[in-house]
Amino acid sequence: MKITASIGALALLAGLAAPVLADDNMTVAKGSVAPGDGHTVTLKGNSLPLAGSPVRVGEPLPAATLVNGSMQPINIAEANGKVRIINVVPSLDTPVCDAQTHELVEKDPALAQAIELVTVSMDLPFAQQRWARAAKVKGVTFLSDHRSGDFGMNNGLLIQPLRLLARAVIVTDKDGVVRYLQVVPEVTELPDMDAAMSAAKGLM
Numbered sequence: 001m002k003i004t005a006s007i008g009a010l011a012l013l014a015g016l017a018a019p020v021l022a023d024d025n026m027t028v029a030k031g032s033v034a035p036g037d038g039h040t041v042t043l044k045g046n047s048l049p050l051a052g053s054p055v056r057v058g059e060p061l062p063a064a065t066l067v068n069g070s071m072q073p074i075n076i077a078e079a080n081g082k083v084r085i086i087n088v089v090p091s092l093d094t095p096v097c098d099a100q101t102h103e104l105v106e107k108d109p110a111l112a113q114a115i116e117l118v119t120v121s122m123d124l125p126f127a128q129q130r131w132a133r134a135a136k137v138k139g140v141t142f143l144s145d146h147r148s149g150d151f152g153m154n155n156g157l158l159i160q161p162l163r164l165l166a167r168a169v170i171v172t173d174k175d176g177v178v179r180y181l182q183v184v185p186e187v188t189e190l191p192d193m194d195a196a197m198s199a200a201k202g203l204m
Helices: 002-016 095-106 109-114 125-135 150-155 193-201
Strands: 040-043 046-051 065-067 073-075 084-088 116-121 140-144 168-172 178-183
Touching: 065 150, 084 095, 084 193, 095 109, 095 116, 095 125, 095 140, 095 193, 109 193, 125 140, 168 193, 178 193
Parallel strands: 084 116, 116 140
Antiparallel strands: 040 046, 065 073, 065 140, 084 168, 168 178
């Protein structure tokens, strides 16, 4: 039973990483699902359970220890006096995550310089840095949740069967309080980055 489930999860993950042609249109999700235990996202229509305690708008971003590119532990809840857009992706080595992270940086360059941009995934820090170099992306802090899964569990964004993070965007204010949240219902779709950036602008 466990072997069958694992094979199914790997098949779904392979689908997430399938090549996307340059002229393919990626769907932007306008809705959101609730994070945390008892809720689900879908991957190509297949339901996948979320695990953990849900992050909530109006409350401080939960503490979670992640690892940066220098392999140093970072508590993402520590406010630094800046508005932040936290870009959560399953894996940077997939077309939708690649497009989402480029959009984070390139959609509004003036905003990108005025706030802090963070990307969180389960990728190893080495893989995150490799992607950033290849993509020529600057001005983004990459944090990895691979070691403990704290971020996923403490925000209710862990896709338990795959041990990947759900696709999401979180905006926090200068005090580290969550002011905007979108958890994308279908993992193969992009988040509404326009809405997230509008929320960030409203906090400046």
